[in-house]
Amino acid sequence: MPKPKLAIYWAASCGGCDIAILDIEDKILDVVDFFDLAFWPCAADFKYKDVEALPDGGITLTLFNGAIRSSENYHLAKLLRQKSVVLCAFGSCAGEGCIPGLANLYTREGIFDYAYLKSPSTVNPEGIIPGISTKVPEGELTLPLLWNTVRSLPQVVDVDYIIPGCPPQSDQIAAVVGAVIDILKNGKPLPPKGTVLGATDKTCCDECPRDRNVKKIAKFIRPFEIVPDPKLCLMEQGIICCGPATRSGCGAKCVSAGVPCRGCYGKPINIKDQGAKMVSAIASVFDTTDPGEVERIIATIPDPVGTFYRFSLPDSVLRRVQV
C-alpha cells in the first residue's frame, strides 16, 4: 500500500511557515513516516515538472503557504489544486494575504517606481525596470508577471481548509497533522470543507492572561513610550492591541510577553472584516462624548489601515486601496 503523498509549497512567503512545520520537532518524524514527500521546494530538491507528472488527486494533502501575487504563484496554486485531494491554505499569507498583502496599499507601478528608481539607496541611471521576457542568444528568458493586487489562496482556487497564523503555532500544527494522520489511518470522516483548523472560536482576548476592566482611553501611545504593567490589559494602558478582533488559538503568547497582539491569526469566527471590527473595538472606548476630542484621539493612532489590517488586507471587504 503506497504511502499518501504530502506537498508543502511556498508562494509569496517569508519561509516562516516552513520553519514552523519543522518546529514541531520530533513529530516531524511521524509525518515523514506516514507520508511520502512529493514536493517541498523549501526543504528538498523538487521541480515543478515532478508535480506536473503526478496524476490528478495524486497528492493526498497539500499545505500551501504564501500569498498569490504573481503568475507563478497562480500557476502553482492551480496545479496543486488539480493534483491534490485536500488543499489547505496554510498560514496567514495563504489564508488572508498577510504582510505581502500590504502591497494592496500601493500599486505595482508605485512599488516598482520606488524599489527600482526612487529609493534613497537605488543607483539605476538607465532606469531599468524588470520586464517579463527577454531574448538571449540561447532563446527567450521569462520572469513571472507581478500582479497589481495581492490575493489570498481561497480567492483564486477552491480551498478545503484554512490554518491561520503567522506562522501557525507549532503546537497547533502538530495537532492538525496528528488529526490528519489519525483520519487517514483510521478512515474517519474529514471535517466539513471550509473549516478553520488549528484555531479556536473565540478571540485572542479570551486567551490573554491580563486583567481586563472597563476601558476608557484618552489617547493612544506607541509601545515604547511606557513600560507596560505586566498584569493589566495593554489597551487599557493606551497601547493598540488587536486582540479583540483576532481569532484565538495562538495561546496569546505575544501579549503574555508584553507585546500587543498584531492580529496574525486573522478575523474571528463569523466576521467578514478584521479592520472594521478593530475600528469598532477601539473607537467604542474613547473616553469622550465630544466630537472635537474624538478627532484628537484619532490623531494619536498612526496608520489605522496598516495597523488594523496588518495581516488581513487582501481578505478585507474592500481588499485594496482605491487608487
Added chain:
Amino acid sequence: MSFEPRIIGFLCNWCSYTGADLAGTARLKYPPNVLGIRVMCSGRVDPGFILEAFRAGADGVLVCGCHPGDCHYVEGNYKCLRRIPLTKTLLQGFGVDSRRLRLEWVSASEGALFKDVITSFTEQIRELGPLKLKEWNFDPAMPDVVYAGTKLEAAHA
C-alpha cells in the same frame, strides 16, 4: 443618462426612523435615492456594515441617530459618535472619499431635517460620482491590470 446615487441609510428606530416616517406622513418631497434600514440604535451600526454597503454597490452611506444625550439606550449614540469618525479615517486610508459617509442626528420630530439631509447628501454623492471598487473581483482570464502608457507596460510588452 445621469448617474443616480444609491445610498444606504442606517436609521435608528426611536428617533431617526420615526423622523423619516414623519417626513413621509407630512408628504415632504425628497429624492428617492436612500434605502433606509431600521436599526434599534445608531450604536448598533458596525463599521463592517458600512464597508459591506460600499462593497455591495452603495455610493454613499448615511447613519442617523438620536441627538447626543437623547439616546433611547442612554449611550449608544455616543459609541456611534466615536466610531464614525474613525471609520471615515479608515475610508480615507483606503482611498474612498470620506464624504461618502455621513453621520446626522435626526430626532423623531425632525421630518423636515430628514428631508434636508437626504436632499443634500444625495446631491453630494451625485457630485462625487459612482463608487466602483477597483480590482475587487479576481478574473482568472485577466488576472491583472497593466497600466496603459506606463513604464511598466513598456517593460512588460
